[in-house]
Amino acid sequence: MKLRSACLVALLFTTPAFAVDPTGIAECDALLKRYEECSGELPPAKVHAAQKELLEGAMSLRANADDPKLRPALERFCVDTLAAMKAQSDIKACMSK
Template sequence: MKHLISLAAVLLCTTPALAVDPTGIPICDTLLKRYEECSVELPRANIHAAQKELLEGAMSLRANAANPELRPSLEKFCADTFEAMKASSEIKACMAK
């Protein structure tokens, strides 16, 4: 659960423009891809740290995706995070496309 909270902070606070490898969880992959595409609209402060955090969050998702006990929680987390970003993030218009 700690990884899920960290990923939420990463997704809501980062500004990277880089390629993220697939996690194997379709909704999480869609979220990460859309976030990557839309993140260029965020302020560029602290981009190096943001890129690192996004990659670490994606790595955490990939590492936990194969665990059948965690997978449903990860799917729900990504779906909820995606919807929250569409509704209230700085890049909500882009995320909602």
């Protein structure tokens, strides 16, 4: 039982990919998908924080995606964030693919 629990914990902390539900905003879905794919390339100490940020960001985007007043700003935010991550993040090579 201890070995099984240890294996599950190890799997949890070493598996960088997990599915993020779509936000309904194409630009934001592209950003989240790329970030999800690339977060595993971060140093191990940063992966958990990156995945937490990814999930929190996705929840916030989904919560606001249906507001027609916010949607254009969210689209711009996601485009600008992806461009910034391609230019100057720890995972810029992966984000640029």
